[in-house]
Amino acid sequence: MRRYVILFTLLVLFVGVTIWMTAIQQVGMFKMFPPGKVVRETIKHLQIVGAAEAIAIGIGVPVGFIATRRAMRFVSPVLVGIANVGQTVPTLAFIGIAGAVLGMGYRAAVVALFIYAMLPIIRNTYAGINSVDPAVKEAAQGMGMSRAQVTWRVELPLARPVIIAGIRTSTVVNVGTAAVAGMIGAGGLGELIVTGIAVRVTQLTVQGAAPTAALAIILDSLLGEVENVLTPRGLKVMKEKQWQQ
């Protein structure tokens, strides 16, 4: 409950600041962005994040899953190593490289973002599937479940909360990274921030930064709910038990 109050307060604060900044219309010789522009760039921002995230999930979850298969046991440590190291590369460098290779704009931004967003998804999927108790898998196989049944009925339901947690982390990080993508002309709320920095008008920067923060909070809460709904009840019961002990 307290968590919701804090989140809601922050959300109101950031939305309020955005409206306030838009309402002052002019700072010295500089005009603030009009409301229409703010809304358009917010939608653009969501598009970039959404597209990158969709591709990242589409590729990251299967890759993370395949990495847990026995046949891949020599490859997967390398793969997971790359995923870990990849996350330490600064986002700015990532986006810079993508921009240089693919040309400035929306496409480069989505590619950079999707690669970056895929890493935590691969890592969490791999960890989630690997954390399934071997005894549970052995029992499933010993009772006559086919490989596909073991995967769909046992491994994936049990790994689901961890996989979704990875998607949630990656989405929230992505909202921030997408703002940096404004620097390579991808559009989105980053454009407002970059403009503000370029002309040294703090109010303009805040006009872009506040809605970015609001987006991150909204998406995080939404995915938190998704995580909650998709976690099997038996696992929630188990967690509660562990807390009590």
Add this chain to the structure above:
Amino acid sequence: MIRLENVYKTYPDGTEAVKDLNLEISKGEFCVFLGPSGCGKTTSMKMINRLISLTSGKIYVDDKDIMSFNPNELRRNIGYAIQNIGLFPHLTVWENIATVPMLKKWSKQKQLDRAEELLELVGMDPSVFMYRYPSELSGGQQQRVGVARSLGADPDILLMDEPFGAIDPITRSKLQDEFLKIQAKIKKTIAFVTHDIEEAIKMGDKIALMKAGRLVQYDDPATLLTYPKDEFVRNFVGADRVLKGLRLYKAKDVMKEPPVTVKIDEDPARVKKRMEESNTKWSMVTDEKDRFIGWIASDDIKGSKSIKEIYKPPTVTAGPDTPLNEALSMMINSTIGTLAILDEDGKMLGVLSFDIIRDMLGQEESEQQKETKASGEKS
């Protein structure tokens, strides 16, 4: 029925886990694979449902080669229970139990009915436990659900890999007793793996003792204990094998009629005379309704007016189904050295004493020696 013929298992790294294993488990028989860790007992068991593939040899289940089945089909018709239980934490108790029925596409109602029936069989109240999750159960309860789950689609054959290994000794012993009762009802053909000789003796109709991938001795528990084939078997069953063997007998098998019984209202002087005549130190005292109420010592009788004043209530009594090993330790604990065996109503059935047990062991030994001699002459 399970038959293993010339079964070998060699792992890719060259380890020979099982060598030339030949063994038959008859229908309804409880066979225990026993041996130290790494002897190949678990490998042998897992080859039966093809969780581990054979290197060479044949395994037949009900006279059909297991290789002629689809492995998943085969496994759905063989119950499987393991030490770490492996209940599905995200599924309720009933869904866990109905795993194989679900795989066999039974109707939902049939699955529910079966789960309820099995919970009752393992002594858990369905109205309480059907919709619980595994994490809400105690270790013993989880193990029961594991056993119930292995019986899900009523298979004729059960494979059990140390199913009572991971629980505390008291609960384990209780679950063993309960499972024996269940087995008496359902009469499955069972391959049961353990490294615990006590468990093997208690549970098995037959014990397959293995060492380094080979079957060393395959006999019923009494024979294994009385006639260990070689030094390894003798060491494995332990120096106390005679004591362990006592577990195989029940009080009712060896108890004797008490030489003297005394009614509570009898005249002490006459009692003393009778006891002296039959040379017994302690006699059993019964009340008007023939129920056992205690012991009387001939030394205590002198001059007493009535038995009532001088008899001693018993410290321990046993039932007809008490295993002899337990009966013996009761005797050691009691001051009298004689144990009264009573039925449920407290009526006297017989007595056990050190002498009776010693005589019984002597007889067993000589009878079996005769048998082996006879069979030796035949062959």
